[in-house]
Amino acid sequence: MTRRADIDWIRVGAFGLLIIYHVGLFYAPWDWHVHSPRTFEWLRYGALITNPWRLTLLFLVSGVALRFMSRRMTATQVVRARAARLVPPFLFGVLVLVPPQSWIEAMDKFGWRETFLAWWLSEFSPQGFRDGIPLNHLWFVLYIGVYSLVAAVLLLQPAVVRFLQRVFEVLLTGPLLLILPIAYLAYARQSLFATYGLSNHLTTDWYNHAASLGVFLLGFILALSDRTWASFERLRWPALVLAALALPLLIALEASPRGMVLNGLVQNSMYAIDQWATITAVLGFASRHIRQADGPLLRYLTDAVFPCYLAHQTILVVVAHQLAPMALPVEVEAPLLAASTLGGSLLVYELVRRIGPLRPLWGLKRQPAPRAPRTAITPADGAARPAKAA
Numbered sequence: 213m214t215r216r217a218d219i220d221w222i223r224v225g226a227f228g229l230l231i232i233y234h235v236g237l238f239y240a241p242w243d244w245h246v247h248s249p250r251t252f253e254w255l256r257y258g259a260l261i262t263n264p265w266r267l268t269l270l271f272l273v274s275g276v277a278l279r280f281m282s283r284r285m286t287a288t289q290v291v292r293a294r295a296a297r298l299v300p301p302f303l304f305g306v307l308v309l310v311p312p313q314s315w316i317e318a319m320d321k322f323g324w325r326e327t328f329l330a331w332w333l334s335e336f337s338p339q340g341f342r343d344g345i346p347l348n349h350l351w352f353v354l355y356i357g358v359y360s361l362v363a364a365v366l367l368l369q370p371a372v373v374r375f376l377q378r379v380f381e382v383l384l385t386g387p388l389l390l391i392l393p394i395a396y397l398a399y400a401r402q403s404l405f406a407t408y409g410l411s412n413h414l415t416t417d418w419y420n421h422a423a424s425l426g427v428f429l430l431g432f433i434l435a436l437s438d439r440t441w442a443s444f445e446r447l448r449w450p451a452l453v454l455a456a457l458a459l460p461l462l463i464a465l466e467a468s469p470r471g472m473v474l475n476g477l478v479q480n481s482m483y484a485i486d487q488w489a490t491i492t493a494v495l496g497f498a499s500r501h502i503r504q505a506d507g508p509l510l511r512y513l514t515d516a517v518f519p520c521y522l523a524h525q526t527i528l529v530v531v532a533h534q535l536a537p538m539a540l541p542v543e544v545e546a547p548l549l550a551a552s553t554l555g556g557s558l559l560v561y562e563l564v565r566r567i568g569p570l571r572p573l574w575g576l577k578r579q580p581a582p583r584a585p586r587t588a589i590t591p592a593d594g595a596a597r598p599a600k601a602a
Contacts, residue, residue: 215280217506218498219273220514226270227517228554229262231524235549238532239542245317245348245525246532250542257463264462264487267352268397269494271424274356275431278363283436287367294360297575298353304573305350305522311335313529314346320533349525351412358414359428366432376433381440389443390451390492393430397423398484402477427491441499448496455489462486518575519564520557527556 237244240255282290315331318324324331334340347354366373384392404419411417434440465471465479472479531552535545564570568579 215506216276216503217510218495218501218503219276219280220510221502221505222269222273222494222498223277224510224513224517226266226273227521227524229266230521231528231550231553231557233259233262233266234525234528235546235553238528238549239546245313246320246529246536248532248536248542248545257466260463260466260486261459264483265490265494268423268427268487269491270352271355271359272427272431272491272495275359275363275428275433276435278360279432279435282363282367287364290364290367291361294357294364296572298357298360300572301518301522301575302350302353302357305353306345306347307336309522309526310346310348310350312526313348316529316533347412349521351414352521354414355420355424359425362425363429363432366429373433377437380430380434381437384434384440385443387447389440389447390454390489393427393488394481394484396426397487398481400426401480401483402475405480406476441495444492444496445500446496448493448500451489451492451496455486455493458482458486458489515565515576516558516561519561520554522574523560524553524557527560528553531556 236255236259238246239248239250239252240259241251241253242256278290278294281293285293311332312328314335315324315328318331335345366376400419400422404422408416408418408420410420412420462479462482465482528549532549535548538545540548561574564574565576571578
């Protein structure tokens, strides 16, 4: 199996949805890092269009991508590659990208009036470390790193990975590819969500780990299974219909004061149905129609998506903070926020990809040094001369 273009398109599409979602959080009726004085109650229900499945899908395709990457690598090589890809951006993000968000949030919510430098020094002082260093959107990078270590442990026993693949291929066949993951996700939500919620704190985020690590490892184990991908394709239409039926019911339960009937069992089950049915539909249609849809645009976007992810939330928070005093109409402000965030993220990518020392800080491979011309010895005169380029 060669590189899967559909997996790359899914990652790119999920990032586009993330920008729209984060712009929506600026106006949503719950707290975020920055907040507009104009909130819209309907966003509480509009967020349910992507909330159940967006991050779960990203974790699953991240597991798939890791399995493809590790086909010709040992567990040690996988860990080194993941560390080189994730650790520099994570540390750079914590020290440089997140603090402007925290500074603006402190000014908006807690009356901080000192400079950014004073805030940074406070944040990384001994007291700041005791209070906890904000990760903001970098929690996802941390989780992917930790989950990759779990997968690397599995790679120490290739026979175990092959055995698990055969077991899941048998279990998740036909309609069971829909039924069993829905049952697992519903159980995880029913048993863990009420207690732990979604904290994005690694050591206490047990519901998130149950769902996200579970699908990450599922994607990792089944990534190379043609049988499973064929099942996703066969189930794409039933899954789409199921997701289309589950979403309005989930919204209705969320809106109803009696929506938590049976201790939330009905609502949590509907959440899981919408979650996995949507993921199944996305994977099935993508595998069927864009599996080989590679090209220069996809290669560009695939290279850009991680740097853009690192940059986007800082740009969004800064732009939202600057636009707030202007009191622009929402129909002007919201598109401007989205365009500024996307355009600014791509501009950051265009800049950093051209500066070799900055590339690893943004999750990009170091540019290889230009190769010196090869020399060839010709039998005619025995003299060395540059070889022609191939």
